[in-house]
Amino acid sequence: MLDPASGLDGQLDIRVRDGTVDAVGEDCAADDAKVIDVSGLIVTPGLIDVHLHLMKGLGAFGVDPDIFGVGSGVTTVVDAGSAGHSLLNVFRNYVTDNAKTRVLNYINLSTLGGVTGPGYSILADPRLIDEDKIAAVVEANRDIIVGIKIMATGGALGAQGMKPLERARKLGDTLKLPLLVHIGESWTKNTAPVHVGDVLKYLRPGDIVTHMFTVHPGGLLDGNGKLWPQVRHAKESGVLMDVGHGLHNLNFDVARKVLDQGLQPDGVSTDGHRGNRLGPVYDLPTTMAKLMALGFSLKQVVEMATANAARLLGRANELGAIRIGQPAEVSVLRLEERDWEAVDSQKGTLRARQALVPVYAIKGQNVYEPVSLERP
Ligand SMILES: [Zn+2]
Secondary structure (H helix, E strand, C coil): CEECCCCEECCCEEEEECCEEEEEECCCCCCCCCCCCCCCCEEEECEEEEEECCCCCCCCCCCCHHHHCHHHCEEEEEEECCCCCCCHHHHHHHHHHHCCCEEEEEEECCCCCCCCCCCCCCCCCHHHCCHHHHHHHHHHCCCCEEEEEEECCHHHHHHHCCHHHHHHHHHHHHHCCCEEEECCCCCCCCCCCCCHHHHHCCCCCCCEEECCCCCCCCCCECCCCCECHHHHHHHHHCCEEECCCCCCCCCHHHHHHHHHCCCCCCECCCCECCCCCCCCCCCHHHHHHHHHHCCCCHHHHHHHHHHHHHHHCCCCCCCCCCCCCCECEEEEEEEEEEEEEEECCCCCEEEEEEEEEEEEEEECCEEECCCCCCCC
16 A cells, blocks of 8 residues: 555555445454455545546547546546636536536636636636636535636637736635646647736745646747746746646656756646547546656655645645545556556657556445557
């Protein structure tokens, strides 16, 4: 078992009674309980994927949450902005309440949310942000809403420039919610890119920048491959950085340069959707294994996907650790020692020596096996 938050690392049993963790230790008496033998496997607190697009049927991207969730060995998934305030109730009823996986939500700053696809100017008209309506929806759904998603791209902001960021800042402060900010101009190539330094001016400790390894304009590196000074300053002040792999935004060369300059990710996420499930993303364990190919240890990537992710979501008391008395949320993975070729969003490759494959997601009384998927 590997639980960085609780400091547990060793061959241990977990006993679950009525869906709650009842005992953790060596040789827990099973009594008449069902025993799942996971010897030789890696057992972790339920993995958390903090950036996906989970409104199946919405646009070209929405995917059933249980595919990247319990179907991938992951017990908590977080939608990044599929719904603005206008669709949040639909999201709640149709996605969160119907999923086997725990589904949390970053509400989109734009009323349009993800209905139009990422290439549209969803923040370019001031009427597309309605603070009062967002506040009302947030207050009614605090149990699932963990932050506010903003697309900080030239295409999304349009003639509004940085005004939507200014409004998001105020709203985040009022509602006491962090901002999740997409950087990188992967979709809107005909508009002037937004400089990451200009975005970071609006961020505070606890806010999250996603797509930290993007190769597209608007990323963390300057033209010489050096971190913009504002990036280092923001990170040191407590702004969090998330991977957000996706179809476009994990580039191994950029990742190497960023990591070589000492900037570490706080979170690992797939940015999973319908268009990247079959590659290059696959699932969260595969994305974690790509970070291992970049030099991180198993313990570090597990920590990112459990304790760090829980902290990033403001849920460190209820998620990200195996604790007696709390609902059982456990992931079981197989660490395979084999050579494989990790592929990034631009088809760049990296030799990997270890693969991570989901075996079970355990949530309460239920044990889920992964959906079939040909992984690399
Ligand atoms: Zn995304």
